[in-house]
Amino acid sequence: MRIEVNGAGHNVTSPPLASLLTVLREEMDVTSVKAGCESGGCGACTVLIDGQPRRSCLTPVVTAVGSEVTTVEGLGTPDSPSAIQQSFIHHYAMQCGFCTPGLVVAATAYVNGGGSDDLDSVAEAISGHVCRCTGYNKILEAVAAAVKSSEFDLSSTAVDKNTVVIKTGGAV
Amino acid sequence: MKAVGARLPRYDAMGHVTGTTQFVDDVRVPRMLWAKMLRSPHHHAAITRMDTSRAEAMPGVRAVITWEDVPLLTYGHLEALGIPADEPLLAKDEVRYKGQPIALVAAEDVDTAMAGVDAIDIEYSERPALFDVRKAFDSDSAQIHPWGNWYPHFEGEMDRRKIRKGDIDEAFEQADKIISGVYRPAAIEHVPVETQVCLAVPESDGRLTIYSCTQALYFTMGVIAAHLQVPLNKLKVVGGTVGGGFGGKVDTASDTVSALAAMKAGRPVKWRWTREEEFLASSTRAPWHMEIIDAVTDNGWILGRKMLTLHDSGAYARFSPYGVTKHSFHHTGAYTIPNLHFDGYVVFTNRVPTTAMRGFGVTSISFAVETHMSRVANELGMDPYEVRLLNANRINDTSPNRIRYTDPSTVDVLQSLAGAEGVQLEGAYAGMTRDPRSGDLLPDHLVGQLKTEGH
Numbered sequence: 001m002r003i004e005v006n007g008a009g010h011n012v013t014s015p016p017l018a019s020l021l022t023v024l025r026e027e028m029d030v031t032s033v034k035a036g037c038e039s040g041g042c043g044a045c046t047v048l049i050d051g052q053p054r055r056s057c058l059t060p061v062v063t064a065v066g067s068e069v070t071t072v073e074g075l076g077t078p079d080s081p082s083a084i085q086q087s088f089i090h091h092y093a094m095q096c097g098f099c100t101p102g103l104v105v106a107a108t109a110y111v112n113g114g115g116s117d118d119l120d121s122v123a124e125a126i127s128g129h130v131c132r133c134t135g136y137n138k139i140l141e142a143v144a145a146a147v148k149s150s151e152f153d154l155s156s157t158a159v160d161k162n163t164v165v166i167k168t169g170g171a172v
Numbered sequence: 173m174k175a176v177g178a179r180l181p182r183y184d185a186m187g188h189v190t191g192t193t194q195f196v197d198d199v200r201v202p203r204m205l206w207a208k209m210l211r212s213p214h215h216h217a218a219i220t221r222m223d224t225s226r227a228e229a230m231p232g233v234r235a236v237i238t239w240e241d242v243p244l245l246t247y248g249h250l251e252a253l254g255i256p257a258d259e260p261l262l263a264k265d266e267v268r269y270k271g272q273p274i275a276l277v278a279a280e281d282v283d284t285a286m287a288g289v290d291a292i293d294i295e296y297s298e299r300p301a302l303f304d305v306r307k308a309f310d311s312d313s314a315q316i317h318p319w320g321n322w323y324p325h326f327e328g329e330m331d332r333r334k335i336r337k338g339d340i341d342e343a344f345e346q347a348d349k350i351i352s353g354v355y356r357p358a359a360i361e362h363v364p365v366e367t368q369v370c371l372a373v374p375e376s377d378g379r380l381t382i383y384s385c386t387q388a389l390y391f392t393m394g395v396i397a398a399h400l401q402v403p404l405n406k407l408k409v410v411g412g413t414v415g416g417g418f419g420g421k422v423d424t425a426s427d428t429v430s431a432l433a434a435m436k437a438g439r440p441v442k443w444r445w446t447r448e449e450e451f452l453a454s455s456t457r458a459p460w461h462m463e464i465i466d467a468v469t470d471n472g473w474i475l476g477r478k479m480l481t482l483h484d485s486g487a488y489a490r491f492s493p494y495g496v497t498k499h500s501f502h503h504t505g506a507y508t509i510p511n512l513h514f515d516g517y518v519v520f521t522n523r524v525p526t527t528a529m530r531g532f533g534v535t536s537i538s539f540a541v542e543t544h545m546s547r548v549a550n551e552l553g554m555d556p557y558e559v560r561l562l563n564a565n566r567i568n569d570t571s572p573n574r575i576r577y578t579d580p581s582t583v584d585v586l587q588s589l590a591g592a593e594g595v596q597l598e599g600a601y602a603g604m605t606r607d608p609r610s611g612d613l614l615p616d617h618l619v620g621q622l623k624t625e626g627h
Contacts, residue, residue, distance in 0.1 A: 039447060100189055
């Protein structure tokens with residue numbers, strides 16, 4: 001059984017029903033893919049399978065055979081970060097960073113898929129991801145900005161315009 | 173002056189967005205074992221029998237750790253400050269909350285470690301369990317600890333955090349109205365996206381390297397060294413990259429047992445909690461039970477406050493005495509009440525031990541005080557801003573613990589809030605400042621507290 005991860009082939013030694021998360025982390029040392037809940041609830045293990053965001057903890061590795069798996073390492077590097085990675089840095093869209101790789105992966109699928117910069121639409125796209133630090137607003141800003149621009153100033157973070165307000169059903 | 177006033181990029185941002193930041197679970201070492209914990213399935217029980225021999229004999233199991241392997245079984249974070257500990261690292265004869273750790277199995281892989289946990293023979297005799305802090309406080313409730321259901325070691329071996337200020341009886345005699353309320357915020361789980369995790373590595377020079385997700389590295393070092401009864405120079409604790417903590421990673425939850433297992437097996441050991449374990453057995457913000465009785469006048473002054481606080485500590489004390497102390501100092505909120513009678517107890521229940529969470533001890537009282545201020549305004553038929561501004565802390569007012577305020581922000585904050593909410597304050601309130609009390613803002617009942625000696 002052989003899978004393709006970030007453009008490179010890998011011969012899987014785990015059983016076919018092992019999770020893609022376990023194979024990535026423990027066989028391949030692809031550690032950006034996080035074990036946050038291992039039950040499909042938090043989004044921290046999200047990868048792209050043929051361009052679509054998927055939870056690797058719920059994906060038996062055998063189902064990824066023949067597909068292209070992309071993790072955040074495959075989207076950009078510290079020497080050459082993608083526009084979305086730049087936008088996250090510029091907009092301060094992280095604190096502890098544990099959920100960040102999964103969010104960058106999901107945002108990449110959203111932007112590449114022609115998503116709009118409408119904040120409700122962005123919120124829908126990242127709704128499967130739990131972030132306990134940021135309160136999400138800066139993440140929404142970062143993704144929306146990446147829809148419109150492909151380059152960001154990494155020498156300073158964006159000025160907080162306090163323009164984003166998440167709509168809620170009642171009192172916050 | 174490149175930094176002041178500038179918005180600088182995070183030093184760790186590039187690592188976060190490219191997946192190169194190394195969290196504890198991302199550290200790679202050869203020959204690593206995985207650990208799993210036998211946890212109590214009962215809220216409260218005696219352990220009547222435990223035999224780990226079958227687990228120890230299983231192929232692939234490299235170490236089983238029970239209370240017998242711990243050089244100093246009972247130790248607490250605040251012990252160095254003179255606060256006695258009550259929590260064993262691993263349960264010995266009894267368990268007091270569901271999920272309490274009993275025995276750790278370190279094995280070649282996760283499945284074998286889990287099978288090892290299942291192979292431990294253990295029997296329990298269940299006891300009545302208490303989940304409500306108010307019920308646990310009743311004298312006829314089932315007993316959780318040999319010394320009773322609340323913590324008895326405040327200064328001078330007092331059984332409560334006590335504050336007495338001014339003349340509370342006089343305040344209630346002068347009151348036009350007595351306004352009371354009971355406030356009970358519930359427990360909150362921190363839910364860091366990174367669950368509790370540790371990697372302990374025995375080094376060839378006899379030292380241990382411990383990769384920890386702790387929020388409080390030096391606390392953790394001291395606690396591990398005490399339980400292990402080794403000098404600090406035998407430990408190298410590597411921390412700093414925490415996948416969310418919010419107070420929940422202040423307690424040393426996984427490091428010490430992992431270290432013991434690594435020493436016993438002579439191999440690196442990683443113990444990573446599942447999300448289920450995190451919800452079941454990790455500490456939470458405490459539930460609280462707060463009773464406030466205020467002596468108030470018809471024109472909006474709060475003359476005195478009687479208050480009873482029950483802080484749900486869960487099964488063991490941990491940092492709770494500290495939380496209640498902070499709570500007591502803040503029990504008038506952002507307002508000045510000169511006559512006080514406050515009793516705060518750390519009460520044990522059979523819930524998970526509770527701990528710090530973003531404003532430890534203070535968020536509970538802020539919730540209660542602000543809700544109560546609105547209740548007072550409502551019952552007096554006054555504007556809620558005006559009641560708050562009248563009683564707001566001003567320069568030279570004194571706190572419950574007799575600290576003189578030099579830089580109180582209550583008036584400014586309330587005026588800003590009114591502005592943000594589009595509320596037009598009446599002239600006297602709109603123009604109010606935080607300057608020391610005088611004239612109408614210095615009624616007789618507030619004169620005495622100004623003379624209180626600070627310390």
